[in-house]
Amino acid sequence: MSSLSPDLNPSQRAAVEHGDSPLVVIAGAGTGKTRTLVHRVAHLLDGGIVPERILLLTFTRRASAEMLRRLETTLQQAGREFSQTRRIWGGTFHAIGTRLLRVYGRMLGFEPGFTVLDRSDAEDLLDLVRTEQGLPKSHKRFPRKGTCLAIYSAVVNSRRSLHAVLVEDFPWCRDFEDELKKLFSGFVDRKEDAQAVDYDDLLLFWHALLEDEELGQRVRERFDCVLVDEYQDTNRLQAEILQRLAPTGKGLTVVGDDAQSIYSFRAATVRNILDFAETFPGTTTVKLEENYRSSPGILQLTNQVISEASEGIAKVLWSARSDEKKPRLVHCEDEEEQAQYLIDRVLEHREQGLLLKEQAVLFRTSHHSSLLETELSRRNIPFVKYGGLKFIEAAHVKDLIAFLRLVENPRDLVAGCRVLTLLPGIGPQRSRRLMDAVLRHAGQYDVWNRSVAPADAQQRLQELAQLLTRLRQNEDLPVSAQLSQLRTFYQPLLEEKYDKVEPRVRELEQLESLAGRYTDRTAMITEFALDPPASSEDLAGEPHLDEDYLILSTIHSAKGLEWKVVYTIHAADGNIPSDMSTKNVAQIDEERRLFYVALTRAKDWLYVCCPHRYYHHHRGPKMDQHGYAQLTRFLSQPALAKMEISTVQPAHPHRPDQPHAGQWSQSIRQRVKSMWDD
DNA sequence: CTGACTCGTGTTTTT
DNA sequence: CACGAGTCAG
Numbered sequence: 001m002s003s004l005s006p007d008l009n010p011s012q013r014a015a016v017e018h019g020d021s022p023l024v025v026i027a028g029a030g031t032g033k034t035r036t037l038v039h040r041v042a043h044l045l046d047g048g049i050v051p052e053r054i055l056l057l058t059f060t061r062r063a064s065a066e067m068l069r070r071l072e073t074t075l076q077q078a079g080r081e082f083s084q085t086r087r088i089w090g091g092t093f094h095a096i097g098t099r100l101l102r103v104y105g106r107m108l109g110f111e112p113g114f115t116v117l118d119r120s121d122a123e124d125l126l127d128l129v130r131t132e133q134g135l136p137k138s139h140k141r142f143p144r145k146g147t148c149l150a151i152y153s154a155v156v157n158s159r160r161s162l163h164a165v166l167v168e169d170f171p172w173c174r175d176f177e178d179e180l181k182k183l184f185s186g187f188v189d190r191k192e193d194a195q196a197v198d199y200d201d202l203l204l205f206w207h208a209l210l211e212d213e214e215l216g217q218r219v220r221e222r223f224d225c226v227l228v229d230e231y232q233d234t235n236r237l238q239a240e241i242l243q244r245l246a247p248t249g250k251g252l253t254v255v256g257d258d259a260q261s262i263y264s265f266r267a268a269t270v271r272n273i274l275d276f277a278e279t280f281p282g283t284t285t286v287k288l289e290e291n292y293r294s295s296p297g298i299l300q301l302t303n304q305v306i307s308e309a310s311e312g313i314a315k316v317l318w319s320a321r322s323d324e325k326k327p328r329l330v331h332c333e334d335e336e337e338q339a340q341y342l343i344d345r346v347l348e349h350r351e352q353g354l355l356l357k358e359q360a361v362l363f364r365t366s367h368h369s370s371l372l373e374t375e376l377s378r379r380n381i382p383f384v385k386y387g388g389l390k391f392i393e394a395a396h397v398k399d400l401i402a403f404l405r406l407v408e409n410p411r412d413l414v415a416g417c418r419v420l421t422l423l424p425g426i427g428p429q430r431s432r433r434l435m436d437a438v439l440r441h442a443g444q445y446d447v448w449n450r451s452v453a454p455a456d457a458q459q460r461l462q463e464l465a466q467l468l469t470r471l472r473q474n475e476d477l478p479v480s481a482q483l484s485q486l487r488t489f490y491q492p493l494l495e496e497k498y499d500k501v502e503p504r505v506r507e508l509e510q511l512e513s514l515a516g517r518y519t520d521r522t523a524m525i526t527e528f529a530l531d532p533p534a535s536s537e538d539l540a541g542e543p544h545l546d547e548d549y550l551i552l553s554t555i556h557s558a559k560g561l562e563w564k565v566v567y568t569i570h571a572a573d574g575n576i577p578s579d580m581s582t583k584n585v586a587q588i589d590e591e592r593r594l595f596y597v598a599l600t601r602a603k604d605w606l607y608v609c610c611p612h613r614y615y616h617h618h619r620g621p622k623m624d625q626h627g628y629a630q631l632t633r634f635l636s637q638p639a640l641a642k643m644e645i646s647t648v649q650p651a652h653p654h655r656p657d658q659p660h661a662g663q664w665s666q667s668i669r670q671r672v673k674s675m676w677d678d
Numbered sequence: 679c680t681g682a683c684t685c686g687t688g689t690t691t692t693t
Numbered sequence: 694c695a696c697g698a699g700t701c702a703g
């Protein structure tokens with residue numbers, strides 16, 4: 001038998017070959033974290049651990065798939081049995097929570113077809129209760145549904161009291177503590193009636209399962225080893241789940257980097273990784289600091305940027321590489337110039353032989369790329385965007401999925417109300433009653449045949465009842481065929497309700513063909529809630545896979561990835577840090593880590609662009625008295641000293657309504673001169 | 679009770 | 694400026 005792990009460095013090897021006492025791996029950016037985790041799992045399998053007794057928790061489904069794929073390759077290369085990889089319990093906390101709920105749900109009162117609500121579904125359900133309790137009317141400015149759910153979620157995930165959450169994070173809602181308490185209690189009841197769980201419940205029920213003496217024991221006994229990736233982005237509830245899963249820390253491995261903790265808005269706390277060793281006595285800590293990703297020039301900058309944070313585990317990443325090329329800071333006049341500059345560089349690198357796929361543009365918020373997207377389309381440069389608004393969030397897609405959910409679970413109140421209010425003449429009140437009737441009649445849609453609705457609505461309502469009943473009885477029909485029938489019913493409604501019908505219909509057809517990927521209806525609905533197709537690439541499927549395209553991504557969605565060339569755009573103060581996150585040191589620190597994550601994605605070339613003038617005044621960074629946006633505060637003097645700095649010469653005259661004397665004359669002079677350039 | 683209308687507010691990141 | 698909440702006429 002050949003060795004499993006021939007070329008690990010000493011720290012990696014220590015982590016891989018560690019025994020079963022608790023282990024925390026502090027892995028700096030690009031230090032081979034995934035590789036270490038993969039080899040550790042391979043090592044465990046080699047030591048005779050049964051694959052289904054390994055639980056591998058990752059941050060995204062994509063990371064999980066990638067990890068299992070690499071594990072297979074590793075085992076295969078070492079001549080080991082590799083098909084067992086598929087038997088490992090791998091996935092996000094939420095996906096594993098769902099899976100456990102499918103196994104133990106009956107004992108908790110869940111039927112197999114229970115619904116997983118995504119964020120906006122949960123908001124809608126909460127809003128139903130909010131209206132039912134008369135909250136919008138009885139008080140001035142009662143918090144909105146989104147805010148209410150955010151409060152609820154913060155309480156659940158951070159394990160703090162409602163009072164503490166209100167005082168610390170939502171001070172403007174402090175007066176509504178009693179009403180909110182009642183609202184949340186009603187929300188919990190409603191979810192139970194609807195056989196629905198939201199994201200938080202997936203963790204909460206898992207936690208509760210472990211709290212029960214008998215069931216908890218059964219869950220604990222399932223696993224010998226629990227490994228957690230991206231531990232710096234777990235929240236307190238998730239940490240408690242781990243503690244109850246492995247009370248002594250035996251068999252527990254967590255991997256992460258406190259410097260890359262960027263999800264505190266989801267209640268993630270960097271304390272989990274910082275305090276791990278205290279929570280589990282006998283913990284071994286391994287630090288990975290040798291970087292295999294970036295050039296030394298990039299590392300010098302990133303080390304500097306993160307060293308200025310107010311707290312964190314000190315790390316100095318180093319590389320054995322020898323090239324010293326500095327990262328480049330580019331001052332641009334405005335967003336258009338930034339886009340222009342960027343496209344020029346992208347094409348230049350493409351000429352040098354770097355695929356578009358090896359280049360990525362990163363930004364703080366999703367809309368930061370809109371001008372660039374327009375420009376790329378205009379110039380026929382293909383791109384794929386990660387993060388931001390998803391296909392699944394489009395109203396017509398949600399509509400059609402709601403039909404499908406109604407076939408799956410007749411008690412799904414949110415889906416039901418959404419579908420029923422589509423019918424002309426049926427509004428919120430009637431749809432509530434119609435759904436209540438179904439609930440009372442054991443999920444039989446034929447109660448709608450003798451219901452009270454305006455005559456023309458009644459006709460369509462009966463057709464709908466028949467269709468739903470037929471699809472429920474015909475279990476073996478492929479999901480795509482079910483969707484096709486539902487779409488036939490939906491299309492006239494869509495045409496009445498929305499304009500620009502054609503692109504919408506085309507998207508629904510896409511949805512239908514996408515359905516082929518899922519084994520059954522339950523799988524499709526659940527995965528759409530838990531892990532929706534995230535990018536245009538995911539949507540298009542195989543035909544596009546061998547094409548070349550530029551990557552556009554929010555920094556959050558870029559986590560864990562790397563590219564040869566990285567462009568970080570909109571690096572102006574107000575964007576990074578976002579001016580909504582500068583209220584305290586903790587927030588600013590997190591924005592700094594976000595910037596750090598963006599910079600550390602780069603292998604060979606790193607560009608940071610800062611446009612200085614923003615024309616849309618309702619958003620964008622705060623301007624100083626001269627109307628100029630400042631460079632991000634995270635590039636201090638010592639950081640700037642590690643960069644090459646350039647200013648783009650304006651390629652076009654400036655807008656007459658935004659005069660800027662100095663640059664004006666400069667650009668005209670430039671034009672006059674350029675006559676003689678060639 | 680529904681659907682068309684007006685008024686005012688707040689605005690990121692995602693499982 | 695876009696969306697949600699509240700108002701009013703059928």
